[in-house]
Every structure is written in C-alpha cells, then in structure tokens.
Amino acid sequence: MSTPSSAAPWAPPAAAAAASAPPRESHWVKALPFIGPVVLFIVWDLVVRFGLIKAILLPMPGDTLLTLVSGLAGGPLLLDFAVTVWRTLQAFLIAAVVGVPLGVLLGSNERAYRSVEFLIDFFRSTPSSALIPLFLMIFGVSDVNKVAIAAFGALLIVVFNSAYGVMNARKQRVMAAKVMGASRWQIFRDVLVWESLQPTFVGLRSAVSMALVIVIVAEMFIGSDSGLGHRIINSQQVMNVKDMYASILAAGALGYALNILFLVAERRIVHWSGR
C-alpha cells in the first residue's frame, strides 16, 4: 500500500517517478531568469552614466533602488503603498464575493447567461478608466469611488470566467454523476462548482491585476492625497524623479507579487489542473 507501483505487478511506473535525474547544467538554468533584469540595470546605468538621458529625467538605478528600499522600510512610500494595497484588496474582495457566486449561477443557467451576455461583454470590453467620469458623478471625489470603479472592472472579469467555467464543464463528468443518480443540485454542488474552479482562478488573477490598474489610475486623476498613483503623479510634477521611479517600481512589484500569489494559490487549491 505504499507506492502505487511497488506492489502491483501489472502497474506501469507511476507518473511521479519522472521528477528525478536533474539536468547537469542546473546552475545555469537557475540563473537564467536573472539575466534580463541585470541586463536592464546595466543598460540603464550606462545610459545615465554617459549622459544619453539627462539625470534630471532618469536617475541612476542604484539611487532609485535605494529610494525604493528606504521608502518601503518605514518611509512615506510605505504608507502610499499600503493604501494602494488596501484599496486594491477591497475592490478585489467585492468583485470576488459578488462575482464568483453570480458567475457560477449564471453559468449553470445558460438562458440566464445568454440574456445578460451582451451587457457583460460590452462593459468588459469598455476600458474601465473611460467610466471614471461616470463614477465621479455617482460617488463624488471619494475613496469609495476608487474602490467602486476598480471593483466594477474586476467584477465583470470574474463573472465572465466563472460562468464559462460552469458552462464548459466536462460533459462526461456531469454524465458520470447523472448516471450514479445525482440530482440536479448534487451535480451542481459536486461537479459543476469544482469544474469551474480553475477558470474561476484565471478570472480572479486577471481581476486583481485589473483592480490594481484602475486603482492606480483613479489615484492619479480622482482628487487623491494618498496611494501610489497619487505619489507617482505628484513626484513627477515636482520633478522628484527618484521618488517617481521608486513608486513606479513599487507598483510593478505589487502587481507582480499579486500575480505570483494567485498562481501559487491556484496550484494549491486546483491541484488537478492540467493533469
């Protein structure tokens, strides 16, 4: 009963056995992802050092990184960073809590989905930033506004992906449950919801990126006194380029980290995906 392959004489080796024998040039392979960023920093450094771009427009990479690290280590940048994270998370949570159940329900009733499909597709295709003036009229220049518009943009993505996850559930799994005597509700609970998990995660991951984009844009253009977007545009106006680039890098790091976080969560929760 230990491994599937040891005791059963008729069993071909289990798929897990393939993960042995590492390639010899593994050191090289591990270093590959760092080559791009290192090259970028060298080029950046040379360009500024030889005066191809004035230092007043582009600071030295080392200085920028220093500003970034010291700013995030308790400096004022940290506060703006935290505010942006908090707004993004609020928008994302609203989108997820409303969007996943809504999407799954719409997906399990195809007629219902078809009747709202145009609306979802239309507003999904509309750049959410184009709706900022509309949201300004509704919510005014408030903190709620930034969260609301980000949540709206993210929501449509979540609804769309969850709904299609249910609609594209493997027909044979549904049939298998049906032939075992599962009721419609049991099929929904035990098959459709699970089948939709993987596309739902794809939706959630795109949604959190979308929420971040909209939050940053809203912080820039909807009267704001905090957040990374506000910091970027503010430091640009006073030509504090070091701070501006540091804030941009902070925003990039945030987006990247959120994406990785969701990828890891997806691999953990939807452990069967792709197998």
Next chain:
Amino acid sequence: MRAAVENVINGPVYADVPKPVFTPGPAGTHITIRGLTKYFAGWPLYENFDLDIPKQKIVSVFGPNGCGKSTLINMIAGLIPIDAGEILFDGKSLEDTKIGYVFQNYREAMFPWMRTIDNIAYPLKLEGRSKAEVDRRMEELVASFDVKFDLKRYPYELSGGQQQTASIMRALAPNPEVLFLDEPFSALDFEMTLFIREKLQEVFMKTGTTMLLVSHDLEEAVYLADQVLLLTKRPTRVAEILDYRDERPRTLDTLSSASFVAMKKLSLEIFQREVRR
C-alpha cells in the same frame, strides 16, 4: 402516470390510437426494449427497435462503425434521451433501477478533486448510506479487486489501468443491477486490458451482475460474452444474436479453443456481411 391522467376532470381527450401490444421477452429477460426510436440530424438511427437483454449474462454489443453501439447503451442507461419507445428493467423504469456505468475515457469520468477512495464511495454517499456502511462496502470492494495501489491518492496520480480499475469499482460500489461498459479497454495498454478483463470476469462470476459491454475488438467482445449482439449499419437493427456457452472462468487457453475460434469466425462473417450490405 396513467391513473393520474384519468383522475383529471375535463382533461384533454386523446384519440384512441391503439398502443402496440407489449410482448414480454422470454423467461430470464432483464431489459426489454420496445419500439425504440432515435433520430440523429433528421435521419433514423434506431427505428422501432426491439431487444431483450437476458438477466445475469454478459452481452457484448458489436457492429459496424457508426451503427450506434455506444448510443444504444447510453439510451438504455438514460444518458441520451430517446425519441420514442420504452425501456424497462424487470418491468421497472430506469428511475427505480440501480445501474453502474464505466466510461472509455476514465480521465474525464473520475472527479480529480476527490481522492480515489472518495470517488469510489461517491455513489454510496449519493444514496445517503451511513459512514459505517460505506466503509464496510469499500473494504469488500478493495478485497475483491485485490487493490495494490494507494486509494488515498488522487486519480491523476494513478496509472491509466489503475484509474480504470477504480472507475469500475465506483460503478460496482452500489451493487448495481446492470453494469454498462462503454469500450472500457480502448484507452488501456494490452497488459491492463488482460488484467481488467480477468477482474470483470471474476466479479461477474461472484455477483452475476448483468453486463452490457460495447467493444470494438471482436476478441474482447467474444471472450467475455454469454451473448454476442451483432448490429447492422444504420438504420440499426439486430443482425444476429449469438450464444457463446464456453465454461467460466475462461482463460487464455480459451482464446485458442475450437469453440472460441469458431464463435469469433462466425461473428466476423456476420459482421462483414453487414458491413458490405
């Protein structure tokens, strides 16, 4: 149904179309199919199709490509709706009958979010059995299938043959009256096919569960069968029903016995006659 209609006051009035007289199958019949009609894209696949499937026998369904072998068992199993006709199990409807179904594509039949053991126990949980009952039945199944792999693993962690073994166990878990097998060996290598074939024969000898097997391999079809059901090209009719009476357990020696070879040859002749027709 009938009684409910008659109790309605001022209900719709039907012209008296004489219902075809229901003729029961011969003694020992399990599944009776009467007047089965199924159209695909406007063309008849089955038209007024009658068939009796015997109880506690293995029936292999064999026929030309596209004659609807799988469609036939899917209609009996209620996976594909029928356009007209009646299918009864010992006189009962499908709703009152426990069935098991083994798909060709085990990968998309098992639920990868459940451990293999929970997959196998799933039909028992649907029936609302207690945990003790489920555990007892699972032990029985594991013992009778002589399972040597870890059922706590997820299905995708198992080999193809192990997954198909598990899906046969799942189909048999609730002690079904009828077991449907839709090309259960097609996605397996030869070694696995032999193993699962033996297991099916063992289970059949132990339980006598009526089995309906669709196969595209004539040797397989004959080897397990008590009856070989040969179908024609569409619109599909029964070409011939051959009884194959060799003793069980059949072994690899059976494959070279005179009676087996003769049965295979006869089946092949009928098959070719139907293909050329």
